[in-house]
Amino acid sequence: MDFRPTEEQELLRRTVREFAEAEIRPHVMEWDESQHFPMELLPKLAELGLMGIQFAEEFGGSAMSAVEYCICIEELARVCPAIALSVAAHNGLCTSHIAMFGNAAQKAAFLPRLVRGEVLGAWGLTEAGAGSDAASMRTTAARQGQCWVLNGSKSFITHGSIGGVMVVMAVTDRGKGHRGISAFVVEHGTPGMKAGKKENKLGMRASDTSEVVFDDCRVPAEHLLGEEGQGFINTLQVLDAGRIGIAALSVGLAQGAYEAALRYSKERRQFGQPIASFQAIQWKLADNATRIEAARLLTYRAAYLKDQGARTTRESSMAKLFASEIAVKAADDCVQIHGGYGFVKDYPAEKYFRDVKLVTIGEGTSEIQRLVIARQLLGQ
Numbered sequence: 330m331d332f333r334p335t336e337e338q339e340l341l342r343r344t345v346r347e348f349a350e351a352e353i354r355p356h357v358m359e360w361d362e363s364q365h366f367p368m369e370l371l372p373k374l375a376e377l378g379l380m381g382i383q384f385a386e387e388f389g390g391s392a393m394s395a396v397e398y399c400i401c402i403e404e405l406a407r408v409c410p411a412i413a414l415s416v417a418a419h420n421g422l423c424t425s426h427i428a429m430f431g432n433a434a435q436k437a438a439f440l441p442r443l444v445r446g447e448v449l450g451a452w453g454l455t456e457a458g459a460g461s462d463a464a465s466m467r468t469t470a471a472r473q474g475q476c477w478v479l480n481g482s483k484s485f486i487t488h489g490s491i492g493g494v495m496v497v498m499a500v501t502d503r504g505k506g507h508r509g510i511s512a513f514v515v516e517h518g519t520p521g522m523k524a525g526k527k528e529n530k531l532g533m534r535a536s537d538t539s540e541v542v543f544d545d546c547r548v549p550a551e552h553l554l555g556e557e558g559q560g561f562i563n564t565l566q567v568l569d570a571g572r573i574g575i576a577a578l579s580v581g582l583a584q585g586a587y588e589a590a591l592r593y594s595k596e597r598r599q600f601g602q603p604i605a606s607f608q609a610i611q612w613k614l615a616d617n618a619t620r621i622e623a624a625r626l627l628t629y630r631a632a633y634l635k636d637q638g639a640r641t642t643r644e645s646s647m648a649k650l651f652a653s654e655i656a657v658k659a660a661d662d663c664v665q666i667h668g669g670y671g672f673v674k675d676y677p678a679e680k681y682f683r684d685v686k687l688v689t690i691g692e693g694t695s696e697i698q699r700l701v702i703a704r705q706l707l708g709q
């Protein structure tokens with residue numbers, strides 16, 4: 330066993346950290362308050378290779394490992410969880426789905442534009458009536474000649490209103506249950522597809538989240554992604570990898586909150602001394618630092634196993650469950666250590682506290698992670 334990152338990985342961490350501090354940190358609150366996703370950041374993210382982190386060089390990707398993917402997402406989340414969420418959804422959901430299950434023509438058509446950051450990727454599984462129970466989706470795709478005709482709507486879609494390319498799951502054969510769901514790539518501007526309501530969110534506000542509506546949206550037959558009827562099964566494989574990314578996001582967010590709390594505890598004086606000298610504060614710091622290290626180990630282990638080609642359903646869910654829940658605790662303690670200043674927008678604590686709740690919900694709630702883990706343990 331070797332827990333040390335390589336020199337290249339250390340360099341990657343430093344590079345992404347410096348980038349996030351210089352290009353993202355100064356704008357975090359402005360983007361949050363205006364709910365603005367900074368499209369102007371895309372060329373800079375792409376220049377660093379962050380729009381195509383794990384994709385093959387032949388498509389312009391950075392060909393990094395899953396471990397390196399975690400380093401990138403963690404460092405972005407440490408500074409701005411919302412930007413990290415967008416980068417994770419673009420890489421880990423939309424682009425991954427095309428890279429994993431697209432044919433040669435689809436990869437050639439879509440991957441270069443996605444990894445160069447010319448377009449943002451979106452991925453549509455969830456519907457108003459089908460969240461945790463995603464297989465009960467109502468959106469349909471019916472074959473008509475050389476097209477598939479999509480009807481229905483998707484909810485809570487990251488980049489739903491600003492994504493240039495979207496992977497959409499739809500029912501192609503209702504009688505076959507989850508084996509009757511297929512995936513399609515739909516380009517922004519396709520007639521019959523339009524963005525619906527943009528969500529006004531508690532946190533992750535710089536990351537666009539919108540409804541997407543399909544009304545007789547005709548998609549060319551060659552945009553069927555993967556085999557007909559395999560869309561939901563492929564989705565579960567995409568999520569096995571995606572959840573490692575949300576675990577890394579959680580670790581980064583927790584790290585950012587912990588560092589803010591540590592810094593403040595040394596500056597803030599009460600009863601004639603820094604509050605860091607009080608054991609009650611020290612124990613919070615110690616507990617959070619310990620939990621963050623444990624979450625990081627689970628996350629990087631899942632990523633390492635993925636890099637070895639192993640199936641990581643259980644490890645991904647364990648990492649996502651644990652990391653997201655300890656991140657909630659880290660953000661809560663960060664506010665508590667800041668006292669009243671944790672409740673106002675002059676300090677970063679309140680934003681971590683708002684952003685963090687998404688990580689126990691997105692890409693499967695904590696309850697669903699426990700269900701996935703239990704099924705794996707029981708061999709179901």
Ligand SMILES: Cc1cc2nc3c(=O)[nH]c(=O)nc-3n(C[C@H](O)[C@H](O)[C@H](O)COP(=O)(O)OP(=O)(O)OC[C@H]3O[C@@H](n4cnc5c(N)ncnc54)[C@H](O)[C@@H]3O)c2cc1C
Binds near residue numbers: 692696697
């Ligand atoms: C900011 C944001 C971004 C998102 N981005 C995307 C995206 O890009 N693409 C996409 O497809 N989706 C996206 N989602 C949707 C997200 O994946 C869903 O919100 C999530 O899966 C939960 O579904 P739901 O909201 O319908 O909750 P529900 O499924 O209705 O769950 C409500 C509650 O019931 C619990 N519950 C449900 N079933 C069970 C069960 N069997 N056992 C125990 N408890 C259960 C849940 O854990 C939860 O506590 C996003 C959501 C948000 C908030």
